[in-house]
Amino acid sequence: MYPFYADIKIEGNKLLFFEKNENFTRIKIDGRKIESDELFIYPGFRDCHGHIYSLGKIKSTIDFTSAKSFEECIEIIKKSKKTESNWITGRGWNNENWLNNDLPTREGLDKLFPNVPVYLIRVDGHCALANSKALEIAKIDSDSDNPDGGEILRFPDGSPNGILLDNAMNLVSKKIPSQSHSNKIAFIKEGMNQLAKVGIIETHDMDVHPELVKIFIGLDSKKDLKQYIKTYITAQNEEYQKYSLKRYKGNSYEIAGIKLYADGALGSKGAALEEAYSDDSDNFGIEILDYQQLLEKSILALKNDMDIAIHCIGDKANENVAKVYQKLSKYRYEREFRIEHAQILNSELPKKFSDFNITASIQPVHCISDAFMAEKRLGNRIEHSYLWKTLLENNVNILPGSDYPIESHNPLIGISAFVNRIPFESDKPWQHSEAIELEKALSLYYSPISINNLRNNFIVMDKNIFKTDKLDIDKIKNKFTLYNGFVTYNELL
Numbered sequence: 089m090y091p092f093y094a095d096i097k098i099e100g101n102k103l104l105f106f107e108k109n110e111n112f113t114r115i116k117i118d119g120r121k122i123e124s125d126e127l128f129i130y131p132g133f134r135d136c137h138g139h140i141y142s143l144g145k146i147k148s149t150i151d152f153t154s155a156k157s158f159e160e161c162i163e164i165i166k167k168s169k170k171t172e173s174n175w176i177t178g179r180g181w182n183n184e185n186w187l188n189n190d191l192p193t194r195e196g197l198d199k200l201f202p203n204v205p206v207y208l209i210r211v212d213g214h215c216a217l218a219n220s221k222a223l224e225i226a227k228i229d230s231d232s233d234n235p236d237g238g239e240i241l242r243f244p245d246g247s248p249n250g251i252l253l254d255n256a257m258n259l260v261s262k263k264i265p266s267q268s269h270s271n272k273i274a275f276i277k278e279g280m281n282q283l284a285k286v287g288i289i290e291t292h293d294m295d296v297h298p299e300l301v302k303i304f305i306g307l308d309s310k311k312d313l314k315q316y317i318k319t320y321i322t323a324q325n326e327e328y329q330k331y332s333l334k335r336y337k338g339n340s341y342e343i344a345g346i347k348l349y350a351d352g353a354l355g356s357k358g359a360a361l362e363e364a365y366s367d368d369s370d371n372f373g374i375e376i377l378d379y380q381q382l383l384e385k386s387i388l389a390l391k392n393d394m395d396i397a398i399h400c401i402g403d404k405a406n407e408n409v410a411k412v413y414q415k416l417s418k419y420r421y422e423r424e425f426r427i428e429h430a431q432i433l434n435s436e437l438p439k440k441f442s443d444f445n446i447t448a449s450i451q452p453v454h455c456i457s458d459a460f461m462a463e464k465r466l467g468n469r470i471e472h473s474y475l476w477k478t479l480l481e482n483n484v485n486i487l488p489g490s491d492y493p494i495e496s497h498n499p500l501i502g503i504s505a506f507v508n509r510i511p512f513e514s515d516k517p518w519q520h521s522e523a524i525e526l527e528k529a530l531s532l533y534y535s536p537i538s539i540n541n542l543r544n545n546f547i548v549m550d551k552n553i554f555k556t557d558k559l560d561i562d563k564i565k566n567k568f569t570l571y572n573g574f575v576t577y578n579e580l581l
């Protein structure tokens with residue numbers, strides 16, 4: 089859809105009047121007025137893979153995304169005064185951005201924090217560093233076995249070195265005291281505000297703890313949701329069963345399905361690969377759930393009328409899950425079969441995705457942030473990785489997302505990644521044959537809710553994207569968001 093001008097009238101946050109205009113956009117809000125030929129109406133965006141609660145919480149945890157070394161992470165902790173009930177927790181460190189790419193160990197933390205437990209999650213959410221105090225509380229020592237689907241990394245003497253991968257993370261994270269009810273509500277509201285700010289009117293919230301569902305349903309009944317939210321509930325250990333959660337549809341809130349993890353992340357070498365890592369010759373990654381477990385959990389989900397969304401990064405994980413969906417393919421038009429990330433495929437998988445009606449939930453920004461790290465990990469397999477054009481040419485249904493807060497939730501950064509495919513540390517396109525055209529990228533990002541009811545769901549941005557240099561797409565700013573007839577974000581007046 090081409091951006092256009094309109095006459096808009098708002099009173100008390102509610103839309104009263106909307107009509108296309110030829111020459112400029114005019115917005116009246118409670119008697120105030122703005123008129124401009126540089127304000128363009130667009131459909132609202134969707135983000136089909138994110139974490140609302142974590143997005144809202146990020147401001148209250150220590151953020152290491154800017155750190156260029158482990159020493160800098162330590163400095164950031166020292167400067168912050170944030171502790172969660174006497175635990176020091178934080179997230180966002182990325183050793184791939186450091187001069188020394190080795191994973192850090194607990195030693196650096198132990199000297200400074202001998203008595204306070206510290207737990208720091210890597211940027212991908214699939215790896216964490218714990219200090220000795222945190223390991224002691226979680227009863228992890230030299231004698232501890234690796235849990236299924238996880239790994240406790242060790243020093244040569246067999247003692248844990250502080251790095252925990254995938255399911256091993258739970259051993260510590262479950263010991264961190266949980267947030268108060270009012271904090272939980274505040275984080276969800278903050279997350280929604282952040283999304284509204286960048287023009288998102290629909291989002292798919294992934295791996296949502298069953299305890300948060302009640303809060304969402306409560307907010308929905310008070311018309312306090314700022315997006316249409318489709319939830320995929322935590323199901324790795326059948327959590328949704330313990331809370332008797334079923335498929336559900338409210339006004340702006342829906343329990344659509346369950347979320348499973350087939351493997352870990354590429355950065356922390358947890359992605360499950362058919363052949364060993366190119367930079368680690370006897371490491372094949374972690375199958376958090378194997379084929380049989382995935383099949384059983386998927387069958388249970390179908391019995392509960394749930395759609396299925398499974399995290400798959402490595403080619404082995406994608407192959408396992410494609411096999412599960414193939415086996416269950418008689419349900420493929422009743423239930424949605426999703427693969428989250430679908431990053432490393434093989435030459436046959438795109439066609440299988442198409443044949444078995446498997447939706448690929450893609451985060452274009454992961455590609456431009458991981459490109460060079462992925463080349464190191466994958467060698468030649470890079471040719472079958474981060475496929476967009478190929479999936480589209482195979483008629484695979486693609487859902488766009490960001491995996492916020494792991495990557496920015498701003499859809500324009502995602503659209504720019506789709507179109508330009510230029511890694512963050514580079515100024516040249518990377519595997520540009522897999523980039524996609526602007527029209528297509530936009531049509532993926534526009535929420536169908538908005539396309540079907542534009543009058544009540546639109547955003548106002550400060551440039552016409554079709555008249556903007558492709559390299560400047562990510563600089564376009566959203567100024568105003570309307571969802572379901574109500575203003576959810578406004579910086580115009």
Ligand SMILES: [Zn+2]
Pocket residue numbers: 137138139294491
């Ligand atoms: Zn995610």
